[in-house]
Amino acid sequence: MLLGVPKEIKTEEYRVAMVPAGVREVVAAGHQVRVEAGAGLGAGISDEAYALAGAQLTDAAGAWEAQMVVKVKEPLPSEYGFFRPGLLLYTYLHLAAQPELTRRLVQDRVQAVAYETIQLPDGSLPLLVPMSEVAGRMAVQAGAHYLERPQGGRGVLLGGVPGVRPGRVTILGAGVVGHAALKMALGLRARVTAIDRSQPRLSYLDDLYGGRVTTLYSLPDTVAAACADSDLVIGAVLVAGAKSPQLVSEDTVRSMEQGTVIVDVAIDQGGCVATMRPTTHSDPVYTMHGVIHYGVANIPGAVSRTSTFALTNATVHYALVLAQGGLAAARLDPALALGVNVAGGCIVHPAVAQAFGEKATPLSQAL
Numbered sequence: 001m002l003l004g005v006p007k008e009i010k011t012e013e014y015r016v017a018m019v020p021a022g023v024r025e026v027v028a029a030g031h032q033v034r035v036e037a038g039a040g041l042g043a044g045i046s047d048e049a050y051a052l053a054g055a056q057l058t059d060a061a062g063a064w065e066a067q068m069v070v071k072v073k074e075p076l077p078s079e080y081g082f083f084r085p086g087l088l089l090y091t092y093l094h095l096a097a098q099p100e101l102t103r104r105l106v107q108d109r110v111q112a113v114a115y116e117t118i119q120l121p122d123g124s125l126p127l128l129v130p131m132s133e134v135a136g137r138m139a140v141q142a143g144a145h146y147l148e149r150p151q152g153g154r155g156v157l158l159g160g161v162p163g164v165r166p167g168r169v170t171i172l173g174a175g176v177v178g179h180a181a182l183k184m185a186l187g188l189r190a191r192v193t194a195i196d197r198s199q200p201r202l203s204y205l206d207d208l209y210g211g212r213v214t215t216l217y218s219l220p221d222t223v224a225a226a227c228a229d230s231d232l233v234i235g236a237v238l239v240a241g242a243k244s245p246q247l248v249s250e251d252t253v254r255s256m257e258q259g260t261v262i263v264d265v266a267i268d269q270g271g272c273v274a275t276m277r278p279t280t281h282s283d284p285v286y287t288m289h290g291v292i293h294y295g296v297a298n299i300p301g302a303v304s305r306t307s308t309f310a311l312t313n314a315t316v317h318y319a320l321v322l323a324q325g326g327l328a329a330a331r332l333d334p335a336l337a338l339g340v341n342v343a344g345g346c347i348v349h350p351a352v353a354q355a356f357g358e359k360a361t362p363l364s365q366a367l
Helices: 020-028 047-053 060-064 077-082 099-107 129-146 176-187 199-208 220-228 250-255 265-269 299-332 334-339 350-355
Strands: 002-005 032-036 056-058 068-070 088-091 111-114 168-172 191-196 213-217 232-235 261-264 285-288 291-294 340-343
Touching: 002 060, 020 032, 020 047, 020 299, 032 060, 047 056, 056 060, 060 077, 068 299, 077 099, 088 299, 099 340, 111 299, 111 334, 129 176, 129 232, 129 261, 129 265, 129 291, 129 299, 168 176, 168 220, 176 191, 176 232, 191 199, 191 220, 199 213, 213 220, 220 250, 232 265, 261 265, 299 334, 299 340, 334 340
Parallel strands: 002 032, 002 068, 032 056, 068 088, 088 111, 168 191, 168 232, 191 213, 232 261, 261 291
Antiparallel strands: 111 340, 285 291
């Protein structure tokens, strides 16, 4: 199969979908790879490195002409013209928050496989984990930065100093993003509260950290009270394939102290904070009700080299599976089958279909 790796065009997205080592592995398996010239420069990877790995350098059109296109982020409207029946698209999609993109993928009969919904039998999301780890860590870094007074924040040092209490961090969701943020916040010696609806998960965190983390079951009143008592709130809620549940109301935001910070990592799935909207790395924050809102939808793109290598480590396996067997390979792999969001002009993933008030088409019928 011919695989294409176009350059990412989302604002300040510096990652690339495949590193030279990944190209080399795909070529060794008997496939061809086209990489758009300059695609890896944002991650510090030269065109020469791709050529040496066996890739053919091309322009954007050449990359999109491939049978399977491998990307990092969802296609933007200027790329919709490359869609065509039978194109196999393998990337992060977050379709529940992207109605126009979903409509075009269905209309143009694209076979769309989303990294974020490939799910193993134990419920884990192997292709989402590496970027979630990055985003969770960076959420705390960003929050700590915007708490500084010159940035408009309260002037709070998360770790405090002897004789002064540390900053208060509330993390909504204790999955991969939330746990990564928790570890980072604890490393800075902040006072951390983790909120989740999974009692076993809360028990695990309580045992793991020996009571150094306050764990709370997620109820509306609990969330509101915790946010009002925080310097930094991190939204880390994920329901695979679906829009994020909105946990923080506008009234709750109003109740928070002036200069506190909210970082909503769930913004690419619609966000879990009522007052949050997507922002960019070049214009990452805005203030509403005196609270600083950080809603960058591609947080890991800022550390593009680390993120690119971590992403390829996770995605190359299924890239090879799809290159070998096409979308039909999903029939034999339940985890990959859950990654199929759109096929045959139909929405296949149940959570995506539900987001648009539709009934999902079984994969066997869509293929």
